[in-house]
Amino acid sequence: MTETASRPTLEAVAARAGVSRATVSRVVNGGEGVRETLVERVRRAVEELGYVPNQAARSLVTRRHDAVAVVIAEPETRVFADPFFALQLRGISKELTVHDSQLVLLLTEGREDYARVGRYLAGGHVDGALVFSLHLDDPLPGLIHGAGVPTVFGGRPGWSDGMRVNGPTVYVDSDNRGGAREAVRHLVGLGHTRIAHITGPLDQTCAVDRLDGFRDVMVDADPRLIVGSDFTPVGGERAMRELLERCPELDAVFAANDLSASGALRVLRERGRRVPEDVAVVGFDDMLPVAEQTDPPLTTVRQDIEEMGRLMARLLLRGLEQRGRDEQGSVGGAPSSVVLPTTLVRRASA
């Protein structure tokens, strides 16, 4: 360790040259995108201090590009249609900006384009990736693994916690199962007995977890009261129609997100069912303004989506720093996954 400690550090070069660590890093790694005068200053400082950009020192510089890719495993049309993604990106954008790292959102038309995303990730354009909305048979994790970029996932990936994708799997999630349990217990507490569930897409862990939470409480639920859907308002409408056909006597609905709850509410109104008198409805997300603007305003399970985005970015940047320190022999653990608590927000619908 003495050898490493006695060597002039990157920080010392930055201080001597009067530039940021990032600038020294860029110069050491080829000087792309740095003004010639700055390159000159850094080179002079390197020479004066006898700084040797050896392998260990270079790997300390893990934020070589000061840029982080965000990949949402959904077609571009859905990224802009579902406010969930805008909120998550808001948190990511704020956090990356604090660390002067550029948010690089890689948009696609669909799964056919993922190979291209993998090539971009592998091409040395970003320091790491934030990936969310994975589906169970998604080719993205494999491509990310191949690209070799450190990654933090939004939502628990569908593989076992032991699996490694460029390091231990790190994710940020909400307590989907606990939140769902609380929603359904609330309905039970109000005296409802024929409680239906409109699921999210069951190739996503958050939807599976919410279904599990529903089942934790409704242990003997009539299978006709569970109907699959896709997190969209139109999907919620379709599911609600199907539920009313199957079980006209239902007295409550727990929808796996607010958008599908908004669709369910529209169908209930169409059919003349009063909410909450005839049918109580609870959503999930506390997506604003949606949850406040439904008729009636929606009781729902709040998860802090923006905070999830912020945490994903924070964990990734912390992991990048840790990697650098590890290679210098310092002690410290890689960041671990975080599961955020949820809270029930009571409005008029249940």
Added chain:
Amino acid sequence: MTETASRPTLEAVAARAGVSRATVSRVVNGGEGVRETLVERVRRAVEELGYVPNQAARSLVTRRHDAVAVVIAEPETRVFADPFFALQLRGISKELTVHDSQLVLLLTEGREDYARVGRYLAGGHVDGALVFSLHLDDPLPGLIHGAGVPTVFGGRPGWSDGMRVNGPTVYVDSDNRGGAREAVRHLVGLGHTRIAHITGPLDQTCAVDRLDGFRDVMVDADPRLIVGSDFTPVGGERAMRELLERCPELDAVFAANDLSASGALRVLRERGRRVPEDVAVVGFDDMLPVAEQTDPPLTTVRQDIEEMGRLMARLLLRGLEQRGRDEQGSVGGAPSSVVLPTTLVRRASA
């Protein structure tokens, strides 16, 4: 030219290796992000054909990254709040996908982050940039110029057509002035005489052009009938309140976009003014579903926003190809700017 013609071309190498031109390009430029087996095949083909990746041949390969940056000169929050940007991105995404080029959306919190965007653009991560929603005193064009990336602008930039930013200025725009004229003529044709205008942000050329179109028809417009706004629904509400205070006798409003028109309609309804009987309203954009869902549905000037995005991407890619051919001595012009026509869409509000 004979020398160039007699040399084996990049295309020949691609054909011999059984890979795409882009793959040969990547290998020739260092092989980053290409599978080792493909690198090997390309190297063999290069050797067999005696291909020399000289400067001219290398500059033909202007799509080195198969990625295009999109920079919207607005904070991330506005990018996701205004459906205009989603539509333009939709067109860009479709067109880039056809050409297997990755859409790289660079998001910011605001103008303070533009230097970082400039660094990313200069860092050799993209083949070119699509930039829209520029404001008159925007530092972005200077940074883009410094970054040296070929760029196509969405909306006519506020400088004279002669100015060059990494080549001649190329932009895609709608006929904002002509469209505004048609909107106001329509109101005049309906017999309205006290016609007001809610402007867009006048540091953007599209807003200035629409104001000019309004003035072309209302040559002696009472200045109190023109009120500045910002393209948002809340801004439209504020502007409408101000107009009603200044000129309670107004009988028509031309709003510079549909979102501000939707705000104006809300205020008119609040104040008990019937639309179109008491006050006729025309918007601009034909933004769906907004324009159809206002009460009453909005008469507006349609511009094809998605097509604008598609054209921007097409012009950029064509320009990149042309650059390559130019350096090989072939004849051909750089793409020129395109101004798309607009059409009046009549609904119930005027």
